[in-house]
Structure formats: structure tokens, C-alpha cells
Amino acid sequence: MGKSGGPSRDRIVAGAADLISRRGLNATSIRELARHADAPLGSTYHYFPDGKQQLATEAVRYAGASVERLLRKELAAGPAAGLRAFLGLWRGIVVASDFRAGCPVLAVAVEEPPPGEEIPRALTAAAEAFEGWEDLLAASLREHGADPARAADLATLVVASAEGAIAMCRARRDIAPLDRVSRHLEALIATALDGPPTEG
Amino acid sequence: MGKSGGPSRDRIVAGAADLISRRGLNATSIRELARHADAPLGSTYHYFPDGKQQLATEAVRYAGASVERLLRKELAAGPAAGLRAFLGLWRGIVVASDFRAGCPVLAVAVEEPPPGEEIPRALTAAAEAFEGWEDLLAASLREHGADPARAADLATLVVASAEGAIAMCRARRDIAPLDRVSRHLEALIATALDGPPTEG
DNA sequence: GCTAGACTATGACGATCGTTATAACCAGTG
DNA sequence: CACTGGTTATAACGATCGTCATAGTCTAGC
Numbered sequence: 001m002g003k004s005g006g007p008s009r010d011r012i013v014a015g016a017a018d019l020i021s022r023r024g025l026n027a028t029s030i031r032e033l034a035r036h037a038d039a040p041l042g043s044t045y046h047y048f049p050d051g052k053q054q055l056a057t058e059a060v061r062y063a064g065a066s067v068e069r070l071l072r073k074e075l076a077a078g079p080a081a082g083l084r085a086f087l088g089l090w091r092g093i094v095v096a097s098d099f100r101a102g103c104p105v106l107a108v109a110v111e112e113p114p115p116g117e118e119i120p121r122a123l124t125a126a127a128e129a130f131e132g133w134e135d136l137l138a139a140s141l142r143e144h145g146a147d148p149a150r151a152a153d154l155a156t157l158v159v160a161s162a163e164g165a166i167a168m169c170r171a172r173r174d175i176a177p178l179d180r181v182s183r184h185l186e187a188l189i190a191t192a193l194d195g196p197p198t199e200g
Numbered sequence: 201m202g203k204s205g206g207p208s209r210d211r212i213v214a215g216a217a218d219l220i221s222r223r224g225l226n227a228t229s230i231r232e233l234a235r236h237a238d239a240p241l242g243s244t245y246h247y248f249p250d251g252k253q254q255l256a257t258e259a260v261r262y263a264g265a266s267v268e269r270l271l272r273k274e275l276a277a278g279p280a281a282g283l284r285a286f287l288g289l290w291r292g293i294v295v296a297s298d299f300r301a302g303c304p305v306l307a308v309a310v311e312e313p314p315p316g317e318e319i320p321r322a323l324t325a326a327a328e329a330f331e332g333w334e335d336l337l338a339a340s341l342r343e344h345g346a347d348p349a350r351a352a353d354l355a356t357l358v359v360a361s362a363e364g365a366i367a368m369c370r371a372r373r374d375i376a377p378l379d380r381v382s383r384h385l386e387a388l389i390a391t392a393l394d395g396p397p398t399e400g
Numbered sequence: 401g402c403t404a405g406a407c408t409a410t411g412a413c414g415a416t417c418g419t420t421a422t423a424a425c426c427a428g429t430g
Numbered sequence: 431c432a433c434t435g436g437t438t439a440t441a442a443c444g445a446t447c448g449t450c451a452t453a454g455t456c457t458a459g460c
Contacts, residue, residue, distance in 0.1 A: 042439065111223060242408055
């Protein structure tokens with residue numbers, strides 16, 4: 001098949017993204033990741049010779065790219081549609097998992113890098129995922145008439161509040177925080193497009 | 201001394217809050233928690249006979265109460281001052297730790313509860329901490345003339361976006377996301393107090 | 401001095417961790 | 431048939447995990 005791996009490799013990556021989003025990175029073992037994807041332990045080290053760090057990095061990149069793909073598609077209908085799709089995606093994941101799963105990018109972002117100077121690749125991948133989402137949102141906002149100076153701020157607020165709300169929902173086992181944030185964000189986007197606030 | 205524990209007990213709890221905020225709950229061992237507080241391992245099981253779960257719960261409650269105390273104090277000068285203190289607190293922690301520490305409540309909130317029906321006490325404590333902060337902010341907003349129906353939404357947005365921004369800052373090793381969110385939130389609070397938006 | 405009770409020190413228990421090594425399977429090609 | 435290269439199976443390495451048990455060291459009050 002494709003020279004870069006068969007279907008089980010992809011299953012491992014996707015499963016890792018899901019399991020990391022539930023348990024956190026450092027708390028998830030390679031054995032659990034393999035079991036979760038119905039793959040043998042030996043295969044994980046076959047496909048990912050650099051071990052856990054490599055698998056985690058690819059899982060984060062996979063999740064980041066998936067969201068980015070959805071975002072790019074839905075933003076074609078405007079920032080409001082993109083925002084709704086973004087928030088709806090997370091809402092679906094949180095509810096479908098009965099508040100057990102969240103965002104794998106967030107899970108990686110909240111863990112301390114090892115004491116050495118080296119910054120783990122997975123953490124860098126998490127930063128890139130966040131930035132990718134922000135950039136798409138900000139560009140769409142600007143294209144639809146939002147104040148360019150505030151577009152980036154608003155995009156950061158959207159990503160940050162979505163991520164935070166996901167965590168709050170999981171703690172409370174209640175989707176209300178995400179819904180409250182969604183309502184507020186949709187209003188914000190609407191006013192950002194209609195009339196830029198008095199700046200001077 | 202006090203019947204409920206000496207100074208080293210408090211050191212262990214405070215140290216646990218810090219270490220959990222860096223490494224995550226499941227990824228932090230009791231031995232590390234003891235070492236971090238310069239306390240012997242035996243002492244952790246002496247002060248916290250129910251083990252890791254009890255220590256984690258107390259650490260989350262400690263962090264939640266600390267922030268709540270600060271918030272209550274600063275909100276006396278109005279919602280804008282409270283917001284600034286809240287965001288400034290996190291900013292200080294993130295910057296002072298060189299992007300290694302974050303919010304222990306968030307760290308606990310993003311981890312999956314065990315398969316049984318029992319919800320870990322630490323997770324419940326995390327939910328209560330978030331709610332405590334939200335309630336204080338919402339009450340202050342209402343007291344200062346904000347639309348009561350939107351006060352709760354705005355308070356949730358503040359907490360969610362702060363938590364999310366902290367994680368984004370750690371991933372990027374850059375304080376900019378939190379600063380961007382802060383700027384936006386301060387503007388939001390200002391308009392919420394001045395003129396409630398056209399509701400329709 | 402002596403005892404009581406709070407704290408600490410030490411070591412162990414089975415389990416699991418990340419990782420590696422080695423051997424077995426199993427598809428295709430000759 | 432043999433052979434080869436990608437995949438899986440199995441076992442093991444030292445290290446660390448959460449927890450417990452036991453014994454030691456303190457300090458207070460008699």
C-alpha cells in the first residue's frame with residue numbers, strides 16, 4: 001500500500017488522539033494506546049521508532065489537521081458558520097463521550113516540558129495546531145469586514161474559550177458552560193462583522 | 201499544634217497544587233509530591249490516609265479557595281478590577297514559572313474519570329472551584345448594572361477563556377495569547393457595564 | 401525518667417511503565 | 431520450493447508506580 005504505512009498505522013494515530021484527550025499525555029501508556037487501537041504493542045514501535053514522543057506528536061498533528069480541515073471547509077460560508085462548526089465539533093465529542101473525552105491538543109498543552117532545554121515535539125505541535133485554528137478564524141474575520149486589528153484577538157478568544165469551556169464541561173459533567181460560551185461568541189462575531197466598535 | 205495538621209501538611213497541599221498544575225494529576229506520583237514539598241513519603245500517607253485522591257482533592261480545593269479569596273477581595277473595587285486581578289494572577293504564575301506551571305484546577309478537569317460510576321472527588325472539587333469563580337464574577341457584574349441574564353454567560357466566558365489562554369501560552373511559550381484575551385475581556389466587561397447590548 | 405502520641409524513616413508488595421531484543425508469521429517474487 | 435521484507439508475538443530489562451507495614455525518632459506532660 002502507501003509507502004508511509006498501512007491502515008493500522010492510521011488507526012493507532014487516531015486512537016492515540018482520542019485516548020490522550022481523555023487521559024492526558026504523560027498518564028497514557030504505550031500499551032494502552034496499542035490496546036485502544038487493537039494493535040499489537042510491537043507495531044507501535046515498528047511504525048513509530050522514536051517511541052511515545054513520536055506517536056504523541058503525530059496524534060496532535062492529526063487532531064490539529066482534522067479540525068483545520070473542518071474549519072477551512074465551513075469557513076467558506078462565513079465566520080459565523082465556521083464558528084458554529086468549530087464549537088459543534090467539540091460539543092459532539094464531549095457529549096458523545098459522556099464528558100470523558102476532550103481536546104487532545106489541550107491535553108498536551110497543559111503538561112510540563114522535561115527539565116532539559118529541549119522542548120518536546122508534541123508540545124510544539126500543539127502550539128502549531130492552536131495557531132492554525134486561530135489564523136484561519138482571523139483571516140476569515142478580516143475577509144468579512146472585521147476590524148483587522150481585532151480579528152486576531154477575537155480568534156484567540158474563540159479558541160481559548162472553547163478549550164477552557166470543554167474542560168469546564170468535563171469537570172461539571174454538564175454541557176452548559178460550552179453552550180453559554182457559544183452563545184456569547186456568536187454574538188461577538190455578529191457584532192464584529194456588523195459594526196466595528198468605537199475605537200478612538 | 202493545631203489538631204488538623206502542622207505546617208508541613210499545608211506545604212504538601214500547596215506543593216501538590218503547584219506540581220499538579222505542571223505535570224497533570226495522573227502523571228504526578230505521590231513520591232514526587234512528597235519530594236516537591238521536602239516531606240517524607242510516609243508523611244503523605246500520615247496526613248492523607250486516603251492516598252493520592254485525597255491529596256489531589258485538597259490541592260484543588262486549596263487552589264480554588266486561594267483564587268476565590270483574591271477574587272472576592274479585588275471585586276470590591278468592581279468587576280473590572282476583579283478581572284484584572286484574576287488575569288494578572290495567572291499571568292504571574294505562567295511567566296514566573298517560565299511557562300511550566302498553569303492552573304491545577306484545569307489540570308484535574310481534563311483527565312478522564314475511572315470507568316466505574318464513582319466520580320473522583322478531585323474532579324468534583326475542580327467543578328466547584330470553577331463555579332465559585334464564575335459565581336463571584338457574575339454576582340459582581342450584576343451588582344454593577346450588567347444585564348443579569350448575560351452576567352452568568354460573561355462570567356463563564358471569562359473563566360473559560362482564561363483557562364484556555366493559559367494552556368495556549370504554555371504550548372507557545374509566549375504570554376501573548378493571555379494578553380490578547382485579557383484585552384478583549386476587559387473591553388467586554390466595560391461595555392457590559394456601560395450599555396447592555398440591544399437585545400431584540 | 402517514662403510513657404503517649406504525633407511524625408518520620410525504611411523497605412517491601414505486586415503491578416505497570418518505556419523500551420529493546422528476538423523469534424515467528426505471512427505476502428509476494430523468483 | 432526457498433527467500434525476502436513488512437508485520438506481529440513474546441519475553442525481558444531496570445525503573446517507578448500506589449500503597450501498606452513496621453519500626454524509629456521526636457516532643458509533651460506526668
